[in-house]
Amino acid sequence: MSGVGIKDIAARANVSIATVSYVLNGTRNVKLNTRERVLRVIQEMNYKPNNAAQSLKRKRTNTIGVIAEDVTVFNVPEIIDGIHDCAERMDMHILLTNLRLDKRVGRNLHQTEAYRQDVDNAVDELLSKQVEGIIYIGVHPRDLTGLCDTLGKPIVYTYSYTQNDVSIQYNDEQASYEAMSYLVQHGHSRIAIISGTMNSTPSRLRFNGYYKAVTDFELPFDPQYIKMGNWEAESGYRLTQELLALRQRPTAILAMNDVMAVGVLRAATDLGVRMPEELSVMGFDNREFSDYLMPRITTMSLPLHEMGFQAMEALSRLMQGETTEVSQMPLCRLIERDSVMRLIE
Amino acid sequence: MSGVGIKDIAARANVSIATVSYVLNGTRNVKLNTRERVLRVIQEMNYKPNNAAQSLKRKRTNTIGVIAEDVTVFNVPEIIDGIHDCAERMDMHILLTNLRLDKRVGRNLHQTEAYRQDVDNAVDELLSKQVEGIIYIGVHPRDLTGLCDTLGKPIVYTYSYTQNDVSIQYNDEQASYEAMSYLVQHGHSRIAIISGTMNSTPSRLRFNGYYKAVTDFELPFDPQYIKMGNWEAESGYRLTQELLALRQRPTAILAMNDVMAVGVLRAATDLGVRMPEELSVMGFDNREFSDYLMPRITTMSLPLHEMGFQAMEALSRLMQGETTEVSQMPLCRLIERDSVMRLIE
DNA sequence: CTGTTAGCGCCTTCAA
DNA sequence: TTGAAGGCGCTAACAG
Numbered sequence: 226m227s228g229v230g231i232k233d234i235a236a237r238a239n240v241s242i243a244t245v246s247y248v249l250n251g252t253r254n255v256k257l258n259t260r261e262r263v264l265r266v267i268q269e270m271n272y273k274p275n276n277a278a279q280s281l282k283r284k285r286t287n288t289i290g291v292i293a294e295d296v297t298v299f300n301v302p303e304i305i306d307g308i309h310d311c312a313e314r315m316d317m318h319i320l321l322t323n324l325r326l327d328k329r330v331g332r333n334l335h336q337t338e339a340y341r342q343d344v345d346n347a348v349d350e351l352l353s354k355q356v357e358g359i360i361y362i363g364v365h366p367r368d369l370t371g372l373c374d375t376l377g378k379p380i381v382y383t384y385s386y387t388q389n390d391v392s393i394q395y396n397d398e399q400a401s402y403e404a405m406s407y408l409v410q411h412g413h414s415r416i417a418i419i420s421g422t423m424n425s426t427p428s429r430l431r432f433n434g435y436y437k438a439v440t441d442f443e444l445p446f447d448p449q450y451i452k453m454g455n456w457e458a459e460s461g462y463r464l465t466q467e468l469l470a471l472r473q474r475p476t477a478i479l480a481m482n483d484v485m486a487v488g489v490l491r492a493a494t495d496l497g498v499r500m501p502e503e504l505s506v507m508g509f510d511n512r513e514f515s516d517y518l519m520p521r522i523t524t525m526s527l528p529l530h531e532m533g534f535q536a537m538e539a540l541s542r543l544m545q546g547e548t549t550e551v552s553q554m555p556l557c558r559l560i561e562r563d564s565v566m567r568l569i570e
Numbered sequence: 571m572s573g574v575g576i577k578d579i580a581a582r583a584n585v586s587i588a589t590v591s592y593v594l595n596g597t598r599n600v601k602l603n604t605r606e607r608v609l610r611v612i613q614e615m616n617y618k619p620n621n622a623a624q625s626l627k628r629k630r631t632n633t634i635g636v637i638a639e640d641v642t643v644f645n646v647p648e649i650i651d652g653i654h655d656c657a658e659r660m661d662m663h664i665l666l667t668n669l670r671l672d673k674r675v676g677r678n679l680h681q682t683e684a685y686r687q688d689v690d691n692a693v694d695e696l697l698s699k700q701v702e703g704i705i706y707i708g709v710h711p712r713d714l715t716g717l718c719d720t721l722g723k724p725i726v727y728t729y730s731y732t733q734n735d736v737s738i739q740y741n742d743e744q745a746s747y748e749a750m751s752y753l754v755q756h757g758h759s760r761i762a763i764i765s766g767t768m769n770s771t772p773s774r775l776r777f778n779g780y781y782k783a784v785t786d787f788e789l790p791f792d793p794q795y796i797k798m799g800n801w802e803a804e805s806g807y808r809l810t811q812e813l814l815a816l817r818q819r820p821t822a823i824l825a826m827n828d829v830m831a832v833g834v835l836r837a838a839t840d841l842g843v844r845m846p847e848e849l850s851v852m853g854f855d856n857r858e859f860s861d862y863l864m865p866r867i868t869t870m871s872l873p874l875h876e877m878g879f880q881a882m883e884a885l886s887r888l889m890q891g892e893t894t895e896v897s898q899m900p901l902c903r904l905i906e907r908d909s910v911m912r913l914i915e
Numbered sequence: 916c917t918g919t920t921a922g923c924g925c926c927t928t929c930a931a
Numbered sequence: 932t933t934g935a936a937g938g939c940g941c942t943a944a945c946a947g
Contacts, residue, residue: 230940241918246942253943256916271721276699277625278940281923286622291666297651299858302641309641309668318695321636321666323654350663354621376616458862487862494864513644514859517803517832519839575924586934591926598927601932623924626939 229270238266249274280355288318289540290351292344292373294364295327299512300529304362304384307533315541320356322347326364334367341372348373358540361385362533366394366427379543383536384529386426391543393536393555397427400525400557401434401479404507407523407559408477409442412568413505417450417475419464419485431481431509450475454485461488469496469504476505476568483508483515486522486564501566511560521562528555574615583611594619625700633663634885635696637689637718639709640672644857645874649707649729652878660886665701667692671709679712686717693718703885706730707878711739711772724888728881729874731771736888738881738900742772745870745902746779746824749852752868752904753822754787757913758850762795762820764809764830776826776854795820799830806833814841814849821850821913828853828860831867831909846911856905866907873900 231249235242240259247253248263255263266272280286291308293301305321312319324347330339351359352375359375363385370388373380382392408416418435421428439446449471454460461480465488468475480486486508493500500506501520508515511526532555539552576594580587585604592598593608600608611617625631636653638646650666657664669692675684696704697720704720708730715733718725727737753761763780766773784791794816799805806825810833813820825831831853838845845851846865853860856871877900884897 232940242941243918243920243943244916247917250942254916259916273694273698273721275626275940277622277631278923279942280622281620281626281925281940282942284923295651296641296647296654302647306640306642306668306670309670310673313670318699319666319668321650321664323651323664325651325654325658328655349618353618354663376618484862491864512858514857514862517829517859517863519836519864576926577924587925588927588934588936589932592933595926599932604932620924623939624926626924626941627926629939 229272230275231272234263234266234270234272237270238263286318286355286357287316288320288354288356289537290320290322290347290354290356290359291362292322292324292347292351292359293362294324296321296323298327298364299510300384300527301362301364303529304533304536307530307535308360308537309533310530311534311537311541315537317357317537317541320351320354322351334364337372344372345374348375352376352378358544360533360536360540365425366397367425379540381536381540381543383532391539393532393539395528395532396554396556397430398434398437399554400509401431401481402438403434403557403559404479404509404525405435405438405442407561408479408505408507408565409438409444411477411505411565413477413565414442414444415447415450415473415475415477416444417452417468417478419452419454419461419478419480419489421454421456421481421485423453428481435479447473454481454488456482456484458484458488458491461485462492463488465489465492466496469493469498474504477565478504478506480506480508483510483512483522483524486515486524487518490518490522501564505565507565515560516562520564522564523562524560525557526560527557531555574617575620576617579608579611579615579617582615583608631663631700631702632661633665633699633701634882635665635667635692635699635701635704636707637667637669637692637696637704638707639669641666641668643672643709644855645729645872646707646709648874649878649881652875652880653705653882654878655875656879656882656886660882662882662886665696665699667696679709682717689717690719693720697721697723703889705878705881705885710770711742712770724885726881726885726888728877736884738877738884740873740877741899741901742775743779743782744899745854746776746826747783748779748902748904749824749854749870750780750783750787752906753824753850753852753910754783754789756822756850756910758822758910759787759789760792760795760818760820760822761789762797762813762823764797764799764806764823764825764834766799766801766826766830768798773826780824792818799826799833801827801829803829803833803836806830807837808833810834810837811841814838814843819849822910823849823851825851825853828855828857828867828869831860831869832863835863835867846909850910852910860905861907865909867909868907869905870902871905872902876900 231242235245248260358379361382369385452464489506508522508524511524515522515524580590593605703724706727714730797809834851853867853869856869860867860869
């Protein structure tokens with residue numbers, strides 16, 4: 226492989242291969258003199274231990290597998306970064322598999338069968354590479370129960386839900402409740418909501434938070450303020466038109482993602498409704514563009530880094546045989562910008 | 571490790587371990603009967619070959635290392651995706667190292683010493699894991715000559731430049747020339763440029779393209795139309811104010827990235843200059859937000875996926891001992907949107 | 916303080 | 932068509 230092995234340096238340093246191994250791993254005391262000689266030869270010969278051999282012997286690879294459904298989907302890199310952040314502290318390596326689902330099956334994620342084979346292959350290869358655990362990153366939160374059969378190897382899902390396995394998700398309900406609280410604190414009470422597709426878990430949870438806030442704060446509940454979007458800007462646009470056509474307009478709209486908030490902005494612009502003076506809006510996701518729009522969109526930022534970090538922590542616990550993973554669900558953070566008008570002192 | 575090994579299934583199938591190996595690899599003819607029996611036992615016992623042992627024997631790992639300076643920087647995931655796209659076709663795996671430079675050393679990328687140690691470690695670990703080659707992805711194009719010492723193992727850099735090693739970059743000069751051509755075709759001749767920091771390679775190359783176009787199309791050359799920005803929106807804003815204060819205003823501005831184009835938009839808005847009617851703008855990068863602004867920004871899209879793909883191809887050639895890598899530099903693609911006004915028929 | 920040696924799980928030459 | 936056996940590079944007893 227890389228040519229020079231432990232025995233080469235043993236020969237050159239006039240010691241046994243065992244001694245070399247010992248100085249390499251610090252597994253035993255070695256006379257200073259000898260150690261230095263060995264170390265010097267190691268330097269000279271540019272020796273690097275062969276990890277394959279080490280793994281075979283030690284039965285440890287210090288490697289976990291990460292299966293990302295698609296690394297190009299906006300939330301994923303930050304999650305991977307969180308995993309790295311944590312992994313690097315425990316001296317763990319990452320074998321990354323990119324399923325490229327977005328290119329392969331597009332948005333057809335409902336028919337699990339379309340990509341189950343890909344997932345199986347990915348898991349097999351990872352297992353074959355002797356990873357000590359696996360983290361699975363979805364492209365958007367949905368139930369993935371039973372997707373991966375890891376033959377007992379620890380697995381943690383994140384950015385997705387699961388019935389039997391550990392999964393790390395942020396608190397969606399709390400997030401939309403917090404958004405609503407913010408709006409209320411700014412004097413809004415007629416608050417409309419534009420949801421994502423209603424068969425999605427985040428939509429349901431965020432709606433729960435909305436509804437809970439409406440109840441808790443005793444806001445006027447008007448079914449006409451509840452609009453079903455589909456995550457796309459166009460739906461935000463169309464539904465905002467409807468909302469602004471109401472005789473009793475809302476003063477604020479909570480859009481379940483930033484993309485639909487763009488639609489809100491465009492509709493308002495086209496109708497000559499000034500924002501935020503005449504209409505406030507909040508988004509979700511803290512997408513990069515939300516800071517570049519005019520007005521800059523106030524939004525809920527997802528704790529992606531922390532999710533990755535916690536996923537790695539949880540996996541590590543699992544790998545050590547512990548099961549007591551009761552860590553707090555990561556929380557979204559409100560990013561205050563310019564799209565919400567303060568209506569009261 | 572995963573428990574069941576080749577000898578377990580040999581015992582259970584009443585054959586020698588050699589036979590199992592043969593059916594596994596198809597290295598030799600095995601009587602149909604025997605083969606099927608072995609295959610069945612493999613299924614039953616959920617046997618997966620131990621890749622560490624295979625690698626040790628075969629002296630091949632089918633794995634390459636990818637060192638990303640920071641996976642969260644906007645261009646990087648798409649490059650990684652391109653690498654995967656290619657790697658998967660040649661049945662190669664990716665060991666990903668994320669230097670997390672953005673968090674660690676921020677924008678201080680000039681002092682190589684600040685992170686050279688991190689790079690060395692990353693390379694050592696990868697070499698130790700017996701990767702067959704390395705791809706290095708920078709966070710922004712700059713000269714990285716001599717950064718990695720891979721002890722002769724093939725390495726390809728991308729999204730960065732290099733003197734002695736292979737590096738895959740897109741054609742920056744061609745891109746800005748193409749942008750200029752587009753502007754000229756739309757009837758613009760008084761075209762200003764807002765550059766990035768002038769010590770950066772992309773700035774210089776893009777300026778070359780600008781200058782070449784000014785010459786080729788015999789555009790009026792006015793030094794006042796050349797503004798030095800720093801990649802940030804604020805600089806776009808400030809410089810646009812200067813440009814709009816000129817008695818002879820430009821009709822179009824070429825901003826060297828989309829972020830500064832945002833600054834252009836804001837300045838125009840604040841000064842009551844309508845876009846694109848009274849001022850056109852083009853950006854660079856095709857950042858996600860460029861499609862969400864009003865007007866939607868016409869911009870140059872970087873061939874990131876292709877760069878990753880070509881980097882993997884080039885690496886593969888290197889790994890096979892070939893050196894004839896003369897592939898065409900990937901080209902940027904113009905994304906036509908609404909920020910450029912057509913001044914002529 | 917140092918050396919000898921038996922494997923880790925697999926592939927592959929040699930022999931049958 | 933099948934087995935037996937020697938290592939790949941390294942670790943960790945065991946033995947001095």
